[in-house]
Amino acid sequence: MKDKVKRRNFFKKASAFGLLPIFGSGIAVSAKPSMGQLQSVQSESDLKITKIEFIRLIGSSGNRSIYVTAETEGGTKGMYGPIDDDAMILADKLMVKKVIGRNALEHEAIWNDLFDGDRHSRGSHYLMGMSTIDNLLWDLKGQIFGQPVYKILGGSRKQVQVYGSCLGFSQEPDKMQAKARELKAEGYTHQKWFLNQTSPEDGPAVMAENVEKVRLLREALGDDADLMIDALFNWNLPYATSWAKQVEKYNLRWFEEPVPAANLDAFIELSRETSVPIASGEHFYGRWDVQKFLKEDAIRVVQADPEWCGGISELVKICAIASVHGAQVIPHGHSIHAAMHVVASQSPDVCPLVEYLINKMNGDYYDFEKNPPRPVNGKLTLPDRPGFGIELDPEKISKREVITWHEL
Numbered sequence: 001m002k003d004k005v006k007r008r009n010f011f012k013k014a015s016a017f018g019l020l021p022i023f024g025s026g027i028a029v030s031a032k033p034s035m036g037q038l039q040s041v042q043s044e045s046d047l048k049i050t051k052i053e054f055i056r057l058i059g060s061s062g063n064r065s066i067y068v069t070a071e072t073e074g075g076t077k078g079m080y081g082p083i084d085d086d087a088m089i090l091a092d093k094l095m096v097k098k099v100i101g102r103n104a105l106e107h108e109a110i111w112n113d114l115f116d117g118d119r120h121s122r123g124s125h126y127l128m129g130m131s132t133i134d135n136l137l138w139d140l141k142g143q144i145f146g147q148p149v150y151k152i153l154g155g156s157r158k159q160v161q162v163y164g165s166c167l168g169f170s171q172e173p174d175k176m177q178a179k180a181r182e183l184k185a186e187g188y189t190h191q192k193w194f195l196n197q198t199s200p201e202d203g204p205a206v207m208a209e210n211v212e213k214v215r216l217l218r219e220a221l222g223d224d225a226d227l228m229i230d231a232l233f234n235w236n237l238p239y240a241t242s243w244a245k246q247v248e249k250y251n252l253r254w255f256e257e258p259v260p261a262a263n264l265d266a267f268i269e270l271s272r273e274t275s276v277p278i279a280s281g282e283h284f285y286g287r288w289d290v291q292k293f294l295k296e297d298a299i300r301v302v303q304a305d306p307e308w309c310g311g312i313s314e315l316v317k318i319c320a321i322a323s324v325h326g327a328q329v330i331p332h333g334h335s336i337h338a339a340m341h342v343v344a345s346q347s348p349d350v351c352p353l354v355e356y357l358i359n360k361m362n363g364d365y366y367d368f369e370k371n372p373p374r375p376v377n378g379k380l381t382l383p384d385r386p387g388f389g390i391e392l393d394p395e396k397i398s399k400r401e402v403i404t405w406h407e408l
């Protein structure tokens with residue numbers, strides 16, 4: 001009897017808070033979700049994905065981007081982008097047909113079905129396509145529950161620290177030092193610079209310059225800033241080892257992609273030879289690539305990209321693997337919506353930073369969006385809008401067309 005009363009009271013309270021449909025068998029259909037309220041769950045049929053489209057947006061200057069959109073039977077709409085052409089082609093040609101008709105909340109099951117359903121699924125472009133689908137489903141899930149993705153992932157961090165990626169800035173000594181100081185004053189207390197224009201064939205004079213650039217950057221930044229260097233996989237093991245030993249005294253936070261990511265043995269050897277932490281991962285596809293490097297202590301920083309590695313679902317698993325190995329995950333930032341939500345959802349011990357490619361992100365990359373992610377004083381604030389919080393700005397769109405893979 002006591003139990004029955006308790007049970008009745010529970011259902012009364014649950015009903016008052018809109019929880020009842022979650023637990024009851026009579027499922028209510030929610031109106032369009034709004035923030036700050038508990039949402040009722042939609043019925044099975046309302047959650048059915050009925051449409052996935054790829055939309056090309058064209059601006060007045062001819063700039064263009066592709067976004068992917070989805071819709072459910074119940075009318076919930078999701079969106080992700082901008083996405084790469086390659087990702088769009090694979091997702092559209094090989095995956096969309098397998099996702100239409102599925103329940104929008106089944107992203108894990110859909111991921112497994114897509115991965116198990118193609119003998120080439122370990123490949124880079126296939127996983128880029130899967131990343132597109134997975135991230136789209138995460139936005140859809142956010143729209144269904146009326147919550148930002150990072151909260152659905154369990155996170156509580158409302159801001160994340162960025163590191164400024166300084167690709168494209170002058171490397172003439174005076175200009176480079178001035179830019180490093182200027183960026184630090186803007187809040188970029190963590191900066192990554194690139195030595196990608198050089199190769200071992202350039203000889204000892206260029207090696208000396210590559211060492212000197214690190215000295216100049218450390219001098220400009222002082223000791224209270226984090227400095228990282230990316231070789232964009234242009235070097236070889238002897239060159240990278242020699243350079244790393246010479247710059248150990250400048251306290252680099254990491255040295256990134258000295259050689260191509262396919263060369264695991266070189267990463268293992270380099271990590272043994274230098275005290276500079278080694279980073280890689282933007283060209284890792286799936287958790288298995290990550291595990292190969294971590295179990296050999298080949299890297300200390302994993303830079304898997306949620307638009308390439310298999311999506312948010314995969315990056316979260318990668319974070320778990322990295323945490324077991326005591327490594328950090330600092331996602332590659334060729335794009336930032338998915339990366340910042342994953343980082344905000346994880347412990348700062350595992351995901352302390354997110355990459356912000358200054359020139360690209362401050363350029364026209366997010367031109368069609370009302371609220372492009374922009375750091376203030378070195379920090380990105382997570383949107384409180386549902387999903388990724390992406391909103392397109394009709395004012396900036398001259399033309400909008402639905403495209404398919406064979407049109408690219």
Ligand SMILES: [Mg+2]
Nearest residue numbers: 230256257282
């Ligand atoms: Mg890189």
